[in-house]
Amino acid sequence: MIRAWIRRFSPALLAVAVLSATACGQPAKPSGWAAPRLVDDTLYVSIEKGKMAALDAGDLSVKWVFPPNTDEGKRLKLEGIYGAPVFGNDAVYFGAHDGNVYALNAKTGAPLWRFETADPIVGALTVTDGGKLYVGSTDGILYTITVADCTSTCPAGAVETFDTGSSIWGAPLVIDTAVYVPAMNGRLYALNPDTLQPLEGFSFEAAAGLLTDPVEATDGVILVGGIDEKLYALDAATGDQVWDKPLPGSNWFWGSPLVDRDTIYVPGLDGRVYAVDAAGKAAWDPQFKALSPVRASPLLAGDVLVVIDKNGGAYGVDPATGTLKWGGVNAPVLLNKDVLSDPLLLDGEVLVVAQGGDLFRIDPETGAQRSVEVAQ
Amino acid sequence: MTARPAAAPNKPSRAANFGPFLIVLVAATAVIITEVSTGRAWSLLFLSPLLNALILLDRLLLGQFGLAIIVFTLLLRLVTLPFTVNMYQSMKAMQSAQPLIQEISKKYKDPKRRQEETLRLYREHGINPLGCLMPQVIQFAVFIALYRALIVAVGGSPESLVGLSEQLYPIAFLRESIPLEQHFLWLDLGGPDSTYILPLLVGFSTYVQQKVSITPNASPQQAQQQQMLTWMMPLILFWITLTLPSGVGVYWVVTNIFSLFVSYYVYGRSFNWRQIFSLSPPALPDPKAAASAKKRDEPITDQESDIETPDASSKEARPPHGKRRGKRKNRR
Numbered sequence: 001m002i003r004a005w006i007r008r009f010s011p012a013l014l015a016v017a018v019l020s021a022t023a024c025g026q027p028a029k030p031s032g033w034a035a036p037r038l039v040d041d042t043l044y045v046s047i048e049k050g051k052m053a054a055l056d057a058g059d060l061s062v063k064w065v066f067p068p069n070t071d072e073g074k075r076l077k078l079e080g081i082y083g084a085p086v087f088g089n090d091a092v093y094f095g096a097h098d099g100n101v102y103a104l105n106a107k108t109g110a111p112l113w114r115f116e117t118a119d120p121i122v123g124a125l126t127v128t129d130g131g132k133l134y135v136g137s138t139d140g141i142l143y144t145i146t147v148a149d150c151t152s153t154c155p156a157g158a159v160e161t162f163d164t165g166s167s168i169w170g171a172p173l174v175i176d177t178a179v180y181v182p183a184m185n186g187r188l189y190a191l192n193p194d195t196l197q198p199l200e201g202f203s204f205e206a207a208a209g210l211l212t213d214p215v216e217a218t219d220g221v222i223l224v225g226g227i228d229e230k231l232y233a234l235d236a237a238t239g240d241q242v243w244d245k246p247l248p249g250s251n252w253f254w255g256s257p258l259v260d261r262d263t264i265y266v267p268g269l270d271g272r273v274y275a276v277d278a279a280g281k282a283a284w285d286p287q288f289k290a291l292s293p294v295r296a297s298p299l300l301a302g303d304v305l306v307v308i309d310k311n312g313g314a315y316g317v318d319p320a321t322g323t324l325k326w327g328g329v330n331a332p333v334l335l336n337k338d339v340l341s342d343p344l345l346l347d348g349e350v351l352v353v354a355q356g357g358d359l360f361r362i363d364p365e366t367g368a369q370r371s372v373e374v375a376q
Numbered sequence: 377m378t379a380r381p382a383a384a385p386n387k388p389s390r391a392a393n394f395g396p397f398l399i400v401l402v403a404a405t406a407v408i409i410t411e412v413s414t415g416r417a418w419s420l421l422f423l424s425p426l427l428n429a430l431i432l433l434d435r436l437l438l439g440q441f442g443l444a445i446i447v448f449t450l451l452l453r454l455v456t457l458p459f460t461v462n463m464y465q466s467m468k469a470m471q472s473a474q475p476l477i478q479e480i481s482k483k484y485k486d487p488k489r490r491q492e493e494t495l496r497l498y499r500e501h502g503i504n505p506l507g508c509l510m511p512q513v514i515q516f517a518v519f520i521a522l523y524r525a526l527i528v529a530v531g532g533s534p535e536s537l538v539g540l541s542e543q544l545y546p547i548a549f550l551r552e553s554i555p556l557e558q559h560f561l562w563l564d565l566g567g568p569d570s571t572y573i574l575p576l577l578v579g580f581s582t583y584v585q586q587k588v589s590i591t592p593n594a595s596p597q598q599a600q601q602q603q604m605l606t607w608m609m610p611l612i613l614f615w616i617t618l619t620l621p622s623g624v625g626v627y628w629v630v631t632n633i634f635s636l637f638v639s640y641y642v643y644g645r646s647f648n649w650r651q652i653f654s655l656s657p658p659a660l661p662d663p664k665a666a667a668s669a670k671k672r673d674e675p676i677t678d679q680e681s682d683i684e685t686p687d688a689s690s691k692e693a694r695p696p697h698g699k700r701r702g703k704r705k706n707r708r
Contacts, residue, residue, distance in 0.1 A: 030533040082534055097533070122534050167555060169534075184555055208551040227541075227551050252541045269541045295538060310538065340538065355535070 030080030030097040030120070031355045033295070035342035037084050039106070043346065044085045044092060047357040047374055050078035052085060052094060052102075054109060057346065060359070061375040064109030066102070078102075083124030083171060084342070086133075089147065093133055095121030101135050103147065113150040115159070117143065124171035124213065126179075132193070134179055136168030142181050142189075144196060162196040164189060166209075173214040173222065175236060178202075180222060182210035188224055188239065204239030206232065211254045217264055218278055225253030231266050233280055243280030256297045256342070263319070265305060267294035273307050275322055284322030290315060291329070297342045299350055301364035306350050312337045314352070316367050326367030333367045335360050422517070424543045427525040428550060435553045441530060442560025445522075445623050449630040456514050460635065464642035469503045519624070526623040530558045530566035565623040572618075574625040579614030581632035586610065588639040 034052075036045035042063065043055040054063040067073035079097035086093050092106045097120040103112040118139035126134040127147070135143040142162040149158030166185035173180040178199055181189040186209055190202035208227035215223045217233060221242050225231035230246035231253050251270035258265040263283055266274040271290045275283040290309040298317075299306045305319040312335035315327035327333040337354030343362075344351045350362040351372075359372040433444035453460070476497055484490040497503075528539045537555065544550055558566050562573070569575060586606045617625040 031535055033534070080533070207548055209554055227554050228548065229546065229551075250546065254538070254541075269538065293538065293542065340535070 032080030033340035034081040035084035036344045046081045066109045082122045086127045088127040115154045122169045126172045134172040138167040140164045140167045171213040180214045184209035202239045213256045223257050227252050255295045265298045269293040288322045295340045299343045304364045308339045312339050422521040426521045428545045431550050441556045453634040469501045473501045526621040532566035563622040569622045575614045575617040578617045578628045579610040582613050583610040585632045585635050
């Protein structure tokens with residue numbers, strides 16, 4: 001009887017099982033991991049998926065939220081904001097997963113203009129004092145926008161482009177006479193910041209895609225890494241490797257390295273934080289190991305290096321030795337939220353933005369943590 | 377292509393031995409899925425190997441992840457082909473034995489006895505009632521693993537790429553595929569198909585596949601239930617595909633098409649396209665024809681089933697499995 005029942009209803013059982021299984025896990029929708037930024041007395045932070053907010057840095061009360069909670073605002077679906085906002089000319093600029101660059105009035109949050117790219121924007125934007133905005137999109141194109149020429153939209157004359165033929169996930173780095181663009185084809189492009197023509201004499205290609213935002217370590221040395229599990233130190237003029245060999249990880253590098261004088265702290269998705277000197281030699285032995293991948297850049301708060309891993313575990317590490325001061329397995333500091341965003345030092349405390357926009361404060365000396373309510 | 381005979385009588389097919397094995401397998405799968413789905417075992421045993429195999433195929437197929445899904449599905453179906461063929465052969469044998477099952481139902485009113493006789497008939501005809509379960513279990517496990525793999529591989533968000541980094545083997549050849557090409561034909565493999573074409577294809581191919589594998593039932597109630605399932609399953613899958621990553625839908629369509637070819641191979645000329653598009657349940661085969669076909673197709677042995685067909689002249693029908701028990705029944 002049971003066999004007959006199974007035979008007869010096995011398609012239905014399969015359907016029910018499929019339904020149950022698919023209900024258990026849905027595709028991870030873009031949530032965003034934009035790092036917060038403090039400008040004067042205002043904290044710019046994505047406190048909700050696909051929303052940028054300006055908070056009073058003192059009491060964390062909301063000054064404005066974009067898109068606003070109006071009929072027009074509800075029609076805007078930014079999906080997720082991954083790059084930290086940048087500022088210039090009383091405006092705040094950021095890219096979103098919906099493929100748009102948004103320019104807002106920094107004081108009021110009123111939209112100034114919007115520029116659309118073909119695919120999501122994941123990396124942060126870079127703005128220069130001269131009013132040029134560099135935007136890398138996953139459509140593979142680097143856009144340069146002259147912000148002064150944009151009103152409600154950006155006319156064609158205000159935009160120049162350079163096509164990498166791949167996709168761009170990191171933020172462009174502008175140094176004097178060059179803009180460096182990491183691409184998923186493994187190449188780091190050095191372009192003339194005005195004409196976007198490739199600079200002669202510069203060439204670098206990794207074995208796999210570049211994910212980290214390029215960072216200037218010391219004068220003339222650029223750090224970049226990605227999917228081939230190596231962090232490279234490159235000569236800014238030629239692209240030649242400066243270190244004897246690149247820093248090897250055991251998973252991808254995605255978080256931006258933190259440069260503090262002669263020491264470079266590099267987060268890795270293998271859960272390690274590597275500390276190396278300017279020559280690429282290990283400064284810690286062994287390297288620090290968190291319990292889950294680390295995408296967020298570490299933060300130096302006094303004499304403590306604060307590390308936040310993907311699962312929301314927080315660690316206080318001695319920056320000189322890499323030994324644990326607080327946190328870890330024995331004294332866990334758990335935020336109980338996924339964290340992929342870079343933390344920020346605010347009033348002597350570490351401000352952490354978890355996935356979804358929840359805020360936490362951590363005392364860097366003791367590791368005591370508390371969640372922060374945003375006053376609406 | 378000619379129809380292959382059903383398994384020889386009195387010689388239970390290999391599938392008949394799968395019963396306990398299948399029960400253990402189903403139980404083990406259920407335990408694995410429920411108990412360790414949040415842990416590393418699921419990733420280690422199912423998700424990571426499947427994901428890396430897909431990415432390897434993607435690399436070999438010049439970065440066409442959609443093609444990788446199709447080739448992976450075909451390879452998987454080829455590997456599990458013996459189970460699938462077995463399932464269809466079992467269904468075919470069941471189809472031809474329906475008149476005899478009907479006869480047993482009429483003859484024996486005692487449920488226990490009826491069950492015994494039915495099971496004996498299954499054994500004699502090499503029918504494994506659980507024969508259809510193995511391919512379904514495999515299909516289910518692969519479906520779930522593929523679903524999870526696609527969420528990670530082409531989930532359409534940077535968060536999913538972070539997840540991918542945890543699953544990808546540290547092999548340079550694989551890493552160079554990242555990020556994977558999300559677009560295939562008109563589809564975004566990481567998201568649902570907003571054109572409804574793929575869900576419709578999934579629903580239609582599932583309906584055809586269900587219709588091909590449907591077996592005639594002795595009672596109108598059973599036939600009605602089966603007919604309902606034939607409609608319900610495609611509708612459910614159509615609905616599910618509306619929300620699932622398109623890559624899963626591609627897998628399902630390819631699986632159904634492959635199953636259709638296997639059906640054609642097993643059923644041969646008796647593969648009835650008209651029946652597929654008919655709204656009425658399949659008719660029971662003529663008992664006389666079934667009996668004669670059985671005699672024609674299968675070697676006669678001295679233990680062959682001796683159930684009489686409904687039009688048989690003898691009123692003193694012997695029980696199908698031996699004189700003694702039959703006499704006992706008659707005494708009652």
